[in-house]
Amino acid sequence: MGDERVEAMEIDAQQRQEVAAAVPDGFNADYLRIYYGKLFPYGDFFKWLAYGNDAKHPGCDQSYIGRRELSFTLENDIYLRFQSFDTAAELETSIKEKCPFKIDIGPVYSVDPAKRHAYAQSGNNVFVPVERELIFDIDISDYDDVRYCCSGADTCLDCWPLMTIVIKILDTSLRGDFGFNHILWVYSGRRGVHCWVCDSRARKLSNEQRSAIADYFRVYKGGENSLKKVSLTGPVLHPFLARSYTDVLKCFFEDKLLHSQQLFASEERCQKILELIPDQNVASELHDKWQGNRRSSISKEDVNAARWEQLKTTLQSGKHKTQGLRRCVEEIVFSYTYPRLDMEVSKHMNHLLKAPFCIHPKTGRVCVPIDPNNCEDFDPTAVPTLSQLLGELNAAGMQIDSENDWERTSLEKYIRFFRTSFLQPMLKACKEELETAYSAKLQQSKNTLSW
């Protein structure tokens, strides 16, 4: 029985792919209309943003979801900000009708953002953001100085590990250091990843506290106009940085990026690394050595590893005991691997961020969730595209055994993951918090009465 099912699934997957080819690649309003008509997970999406306030419990804040800003970008570049919805049905109707090319999620405001003008007259600061997930936005285009396979918005399996590093380091720290539990990682559809920290504690952070967290993660300094981008000071590293280095950065640098990016394969690339060494003598010593061993027997494949080993030995040898130079090995690894966050996005409550399950208009790929526990296995080039999904829908057209259309497409595993690993545990926590808060409130009012 078990075997049969596996077989059936394989055939299914094969069929899906074959038929996918039948729908021409691309992204257009017609395709998108079908996606919004049959596949977009409105229910889950709405349940997420309601954070338990859509239940019947008397502790629910009925106005909560209606104060959330969504923003739509339409086909003809019309930008509709401050959309808000009270029910999942309203949301669904509006998305189906407007067919937005992009949906952004903003903060929860003090009042319904759609009615903000009505409040504007009544005085100061009535319309302000009051809650917002803690978000992170990482673009691989910010790594152009340390990757040689692609540039700009392009990415491939050789440079994507840079994003894997981001997920590993941030996810570990957000959970371990900051104590957050409900974290959603999403593929941005083309060139990076988004992170949504959804614990109620995270949603209530002030801008100052958000900045503090972003700064905690920042080692990158100086912008475009200073040579040394990473500066690690102090005799030892902070536990967070030390752990990131030994558990993640070092391995990714030595086992993956050194080879995949051929970091020492040319004069120019070597020079770039040597510039990070503050001691001129040491840098030129290494430079001379590498000039020499260009003619030696080291094969092309080994040159990166060999030069890296030489650099490490030279910098960490007894001769150069000064702290600055020993730290330099770590600084080089950090420069080439450590996450580069778009700080502004995280620092303020009112930044918009693209919603999960949107389709990226340039790639046609779905912004699917990424499992942080298996993020090494995530392959951006294998993420389902809009045309592929429509092909799968066509192929499955006659079957009527599934409740939802998405169950018959490769979107299924992503929606299931979203539900089981993110949404359900989070809603459970929301419910508990709601009940605790409510009974505390009851208790309090009882106490007041008895006085």
Added chain:
Amino acid sequence: MEIVRSQRQLAAAAAAASGGGSGAGALPTYRVAPQLEVRLEEFELFAIDRLRVLKGISDGLSRGKRPEEMEKLVSELWKAHMRHQDPAEALNKDIISHFVLRLVYCRTEELRKWFLSMENTLFRYRFRLESPESQRLLMSEFQLPYKALPHSEFEAVKDKLSQVARSIGQSASVESVFFKVPFEEVPDLVASRRVFLSKGYAYVAMSQVVSLVVTQFRCNISKALVLTNRKWTATIKEQEKDRLTPIVEALSNAYFGPDYSQPNDATEISPKDIDQLARTSFPLCMRHMLEKLRENHHLKHGGRMQFGLFLKGAGLKLEDALTFWRSEFSQKVGSERFDKEYAYSIRHNYGKEGKRTDYTSYSCQKIISATPGVGDHHGCPYRHFGEENLRAALNNMGVGGNALEGILDKVKNRHYQLACTMTFEATHGVSCDTGINHPNQYFSESQKVLQAKNQTVQSQLST
């Protein structure tokens, strides 16, 4: 607080002490406005003295002074302006001046932000100067519910605490008293990675409790400012329109210098003049961004904000700003994408979109404290450039020799605004006594100098 016109005696200092919410030490927490009478002259004089202190702190911060230097600076400023032989009088002056400035600085978001930030810094360094005993008293006054970490828990994280201590250059022997607090309470310690974090808690050493207290202090003052503002607009402003209102309004203008957010009506610049003006009158940060914009036909968000608001302040009208930015960006992203993705934020800067705030251009202090990342060109070149790049950039402006070395020397000592002032002096051949605090001030001072020179030339020609 009651304000009287005559020479009546101040109320008993004891009343002020309790009103100010100070238990034992000399550091009040300003929780409740004092019930005491103040002479009108003192109302103003005390406020001016406190403003001198706050302004000094603001200058110190914008020079990027280190904590030890700030501690010294604050202590000196306080001695110079707020001292009084009689400790009770000194306390009175402290409390009165604080509450007067609350009135002065409650009236706009911008003013509140500045006041809050400076009062916060002042409190932080004054707290550090208090004895451990009075620090504990202040902690209890703020009703901070934290207990010292029990020994068993302490042992479990001792190694990590020692690692953090060494990472910030302290000795490895760990202090023995720690408080375990939600990380939200100590954002400054989190931001600079000066605490160990685990499961949402920060382990704060006794020597760091100032951060806890300051968070509470800031929160109290911030709420109080909003309330004061409501009272001000609802009643005080009208009631006091012949007496306090003029003083209050004069006080905030007196020290803030001209407001560069609203372009002077007399000056208007057009896109075609920008390159010429940049050569003669833009400060280095703005020259640099213009150069990069012309080169890459793109600037990232931080750059668009800093440069765009500067141009607005210099007198570039919205329509011209759109033309200017479009002409560059369209070469890289096409004008369609420009209209779609970038035009909005330009109109936004001019208060035509979103919450419709008419945004102000960035001051040097804000620019210096920016944290430019990959691909960013904004920030202050004196602070954010490496030495070679700065040297080359200054050479490009025609600054060399002794002047150049002098500027680099100021940069090494983190006097970024002085470095910019010296650049102004070197390129304009005049002295600039006020110092540069704002890129738009640099621009308008420069224009003034150039116009004066032009007039001299013309009058010479005509004679």
